[in-house]
Amino acid sequence: MTVTVPGPTLGVVGGGQLGRMLAEAAAPLGVEVVVLDPTPECPASPVARDQIVGDFDDPDAFRELAARVDALTFEIELADAELLDDVAAAFDLSVNPAPETLSMIEDKLVQKRALDEAGVPVPPFRRVDDADDLRAALDEFGSVMLKARTGGYDGRGNVPVTDPDDAEEAMAAVGGPAMAETFVDFERELSVIAVQGEGEIRTFPAGENVHEEEILRETILPARTTDEVLSRAEGVARDVLDTLSGRGVFGIELFETADGSISVNEIAPRPHNSGHWTIEGARTSQFEQHVRAVLGWPLGSTRLRCPTVMANVLGTVDEPRPARLGNAEAVLGDEDASLHWYGKEEVRPLRKMGHLTVTGNGAGDDHVPRDLLAHARDVRDALTFE
Structure with a gap:
């Protein structure tokens, strides 16, 4: 394989925060990104090469995108799998992950049946x-x-x-x-960000997810569980990849029960919120890995740099209004914290507006320092919406 820089242009169906962070990760590799999204000036538009405004099932918009790029991917399951398949064939483009994988995953019943039939543990x-x-x-x-x-x-x-x-x-x-x-009485939810490349597989260390009202609030690395459970989680994640087609990043959510057993909750065929910690906390981010994988380029290291906590910044308003983050110096003035603002024009109750990461010291630590999660929460709680 010969890789040249500047590289190809990547088309992404979806221009939300995931598309934005994909474009940010692609730029240092010399890869330009064109996104398709129905929202004018979507979050990805300031950092992508261009945006095509169109619905996720708009044939004309898909053809326009396909005519301008060298490869296709998606950052949202609302992308029309049949249209992706059609334009990829018409324009002789690769599309990854494969449209049949998107079709399987977007229907939770079909997804669970496929996993169960493959012998992957599911509730x-x-x-x-x-x-x-x-x-x-x-x-x-x-x-x-x-x-x-x-x-x-x-x-x-x-x-x-x-x-x-x-x-x-x-x-x-x-x-x-x-x-x-x-209903699974689980000890904790874990997630493994797994990457299927061209003839190679990489997995990031499992993160521990903290939810409230069914919404992810924090992801903690390393997860506060045993090495045996972490090894079992990685093994299940690799078994999941055997059921999927195409290259790319897959977010695999897992339940750990009190006896240490692992079962699959859900799969996302794209970078995942629980993998945002990888930007500061891993050698190569999940977004760079996705770009590399869908282009068929060699994958990067998934090594954990240091203990890391990611905290989502959610809308704390009572009703929608223009988005303006206040007291951002709470993050910017903290030498261990990093802010990622998604560029959404409107803040709504519990809407994901951004995230922050707080990193610890000592990549060899066996456990996250007890105060690192509290630190991340304190910094996030200091933020306001004006």
Whole structure:
């Protein structure tokens, strides 16, 4: 393989914060990025080479994108897999991860069935089309997490259900065909950012995720668990990659139970929020890895530089209003903290507006210092929306 710099132009379907950070990571490699997104002046537009304004299922916009780039990828599961396949064939382009992988992952029921059939450990689940199906799932599993089969993110589309009398209300909340998964009494949630390259696989160390109201708040590295569990999590993540096609970064969310067993919660066929720590905390960020992987370039090191905590900066307002972050000096004046602002024009309640990372000292430390998580939370809590 011969790699030249400046390199090719990469087309990205989706121009949100993930597209923005992909473009930031691509630039030092000499790779230009063109994004397709329906929102004019989307978050990625200030750092990408250009933006095509169009819906994620707009054939004309897809063809315009394909005509301007050398390879295609996506940063959102709303990308139309069939259109990606069609334009890739018409313009003789590679598209990674493969459209069939996107089709499998975007439907949570199809995803779980594929993993189960491959022998990857997953919580017991069943298809739910109506309230009667949900009541049957409650009879079988007891408490369940009801999940919309498509379109859910950041906890949206997920409804915990314990009482059969709530079945109709829960089905209305998810708004369509769903999947019921037995409620997992997990010790902690882990995530492994795994990278499928051209003939090589790399995995980042597993992070520990802290959620509140079904929204990721912090990711902690190293995860506060045993080496045996970490090894098991990596093994399961590699087994997951065997079920997927195409190159790129995959965010693999895992449950660790009290006995140390691991099962798969969900997969994202793209860089993932729980991998944002890699920008400061790893030798090569997940975003650079994704660019390298989809272009078929050699992958970088996934080594942990030092203990790291990533904290999401969420909208703390009561109603939408123009986005303006106040007291940013709380991060900028802290020598251990780094700020990433996503450039969204409007702040909304609990909307992801940015993130910060706080790094510790000593890459050889076995555990995250107890105060590193508290430090990250204190810095984040000092931020305001004006």
